[in-house]
Amino acid sequence: xxxxxxxxxxxxxxxxxxxxxxxxxxxxxxxxxxxxxxxxxxxxxxxxxxxxxxxxxxxxxxxxxxxxxxxxxxxxxxxxxxxxxxxxxxxxxxxxxxxxxxxxxxxxxxxxxxxxxxxxxxxxxxxxxxxxxxxxxxxxxxxxxxxxxxxxxxxxxxxxxxxxxxxxxxxxxxxxxxxxxxxxxxxxxxxxxxxxxxxxxxxxxxxxxxxxxxxxxxxxxxxxxxxxx
Amino acid sequence: xxxxxxxxxxxxxxxxxxxxxxxxxxxxxxxxxxxxxxxxxxxxxxxxxxxxxxxxxxxxxxxxxxxxxxxxxxxxxxxxxxxxxxxxxxxxxxxxxxxxxxxxxxxxxxxxxxxxxxxxxxxxxxxxxxxxxxxxxxxxxxxxxxxxxxxxxxxxxxxxxxxxxxxxxxxxxxxxxxxxxxxxxxxxxxxxxxxxxxxxxxxxxxxxxxxxxxxxxxxxxxxxxxxxx
DNA sequence: CTGTATCCGTGTTGATACTG
DNA sequence: CAGTATCAACACGGATACAG
Numbered sequence: 001x002x003x004x005x006x007x008x009x010x011x012x013x014x015x016x017x018x019x020x021x022x023x024x025x026x027x028x029x030x031x032x033x034x035x036x037x038x039x040x041x042x043x044x045x046x047x048x049x050x051x052x053x054x055x056x057x058x059x060x061x062x063x064x065x066x067x068x069x070x071x072x073x074x075x076x077x078x079x080x081x082x083x084x085x086x087x088x089x090x091x092x093x094x095x096x097x098x099x100x101x102x103x104x105x106x107x108x109x110x111x112x113x114x115x116x117x118x119x120x121x122x123x124x125x126x127x128x129x130x131x132x133x134x135x136x137x138x139x140x141x142x143x144x145x146x147x148x149x150x151x152x153x154x155x156x157x158x159x160x161x162x163x164x165x166x167x168x169x170x171x172x173x174x175x176x177x178x179x180x181x182x183x184x185x186x187x188x189x190x191x192x193x194x195x196x197x198x199x200x201x202x203x204x205x206x207x208x209x210x211x212x213x214x215x216x217x218x219x220x221x222x223x224x225x226x227x228x229x
Numbered sequence: 230x231x232x233x234x235x236x237x238x239x240x241x242x243x244x245x246x247x248x249x250x251x252x253x254x255x256x257x258x259x260x261x262x263x264x265x266x267x268x269x270x271x272x273x274x275x276x277x278x279x280x281x282x283x284x285x286x287x288x289x290x291x292x293x294x295x296x297x298x299x300x301x302x303x304x305x306x307x308x309x310x311x312x313x314x315x316x317x318x319x320x321x322x323x324x325x326x327x328x329x330x331x332x333x334x335x336x337x338x339x340x341x342x343x344x345x346x347x348x349x350x351x352x353x354x355x356x357x358x359x360x361x362x363x364x365x366x367x368x369x370x371x372x373x374x375x376x377x378x379x380x381x382x383x384x385x386x387x388x389x390x391x392x393x394x395x396x397x398x399x400x401x402x403x404x405x406x407x408x409x410x411x412x413x414x415x416x417x418x419x420x421x422x423x424x425x426x427x428x429x430x431x432x433x434x435x436x437x438x439x440x441x442x443x444x445x446x447x448x449x450x451x452x453x454x455x456x457x458x
Numbered sequence: 459c460t461g462t463a464t465c466c467g468t469g470t471t472g473a474t475a476c477t478g
Numbered sequence: 479c480a481g482t483a484t485c486a487a488c489a490c491g492g493a494t495a496c497a498g
Binding site: 050 | 482
């Protein structure tokens with residue numbers, strides 16, 4: 001069929017699945033293959049290494065991850081970068097345009113979490129837990145600006161809440177108003193399950209530093225969408 | 230691996246691809262298979278028949294369409310409905326929750342169309358053309374409220390522009406301020422390519438009814454996002 | 459005519475093992 | 479650690495046949 005000589009490495013760009021000028025179809029051609037969007041999600045809060053990604057995406061196999069990364073790279077959604085010595089490792093990071101995909105994740109989350117099939121006890125990566133906060137920030141909350149730190153083992157984040165904006169970056173939470181040291185599932189139970197802070201602390205699932213009242217104000221800024229039917 | 234006896238009809242619900250509490254992963258389990266989102270897109274502006282869908286989704290095969298429809302039905306994203314006599318045909322229509330997926334399409338479109346790989350000359354279905362108008366409505370436009378009708382052969386729509394809202398429904402455009410009789414590609418050239426109305430009319434690609442000045446105001450309410458880099 | 463089911467060739471996916 | 483190679487299983491798309 002193709003008049004073109006077959007190349008050893010198939011060009012990811014000529015693989016057009018849908019022949020459609022529609023933006024949705026185009027997005028699906030870019031990132032509609034299995035795993036692609038989840039890889040992008042894991043990169044939304046900063047560069048990651050190959051093995052980080054593999055560990056965060058339970059079930060993906062190495063060859064598929066390689067293929068997806070290569071395709072996303074060719075499409076200019078992400079880049080591969082060699083870290084300066086002495087680290088000297090390579091990481092994958094989103095391009096500015098890749099970062100602009102975040103509204104897709106927010107729209108998908110807000111829609112899908114309304115299903116009664118959502119199971120909040122399933123595991124969650126630190127990145128998706130943090131991104132979910134941004135997606136589920138109540139537009140009508142009235143909390144004052146504050147900073148909150150999160151420690152999920154080695155993964156640490158600093159978030160700055162200010163009005164309808166929640167800025168998130170990786171980093172050791174040094175000077176923050178409140179700091180949670182926990183795992184992602186417990187954070188979900190606290191923030192979305194409205195499980196009492198004290199109960200989680202008593203079970204040893206969460207440690208809070210900072211003002212307890214401020215922490216409760218923070219938690220109340222977030223809300224899962226209501227289930228359908 | 231599975232301790233369960235295999236059923237003749239595999240339950241679409243037990244097919245969990247990603248084991249992840251993240252909303253994005255859940256959305257991808259619901260609608261991440263090939264074609265699913267495009268089927269939903271085609272239903273966003275009203276019920277369609279099996280053969281309508283098949284014709285709108287060039288490349289899908291009948292068995293795949295059947296499988297996707299069944300899965301979306303079980304998930305309560307769409308329903309199958311028997312039209313009253315004398316029509317007596319069955320149609321597929323989104324549930325209210327299915328309709329709530331529209332922000333996903335908007336986010337995907339706005340993101341993907343910024344790629345230089347977007348080819349606006351590819352074919353476009355009437356539904357995606359109309360939906361794109363809603364996605365690409367400039368938030369800062371200052372046009373007064375107006376109604377615009379669209380005829381793409383048998384597919385007819387009425388849109389009501391009012392501030393930042395563009396309501397769209399199927400229907401014969403009877404009492405509208407302006408009416409376009411054209412094909413989707415020409416509409417794209419007019420609205421996003423900013424090709425002059427008169428040029429398209431001269432080529433016989435478009436017929437306008439109503440006030441020409443109003444039509445130009447309408448067209449200027451829409452804008453494609455700028456390409457990256 | 460509308461929609462569904464079955465068969466089959468092909469390409470994609472993913473688990474395992476392996477290499478620089 | 480960061481991938482590559484191999485191979486089996488599955489999903490896809492096309493054709494065809496079937497049912498209302």
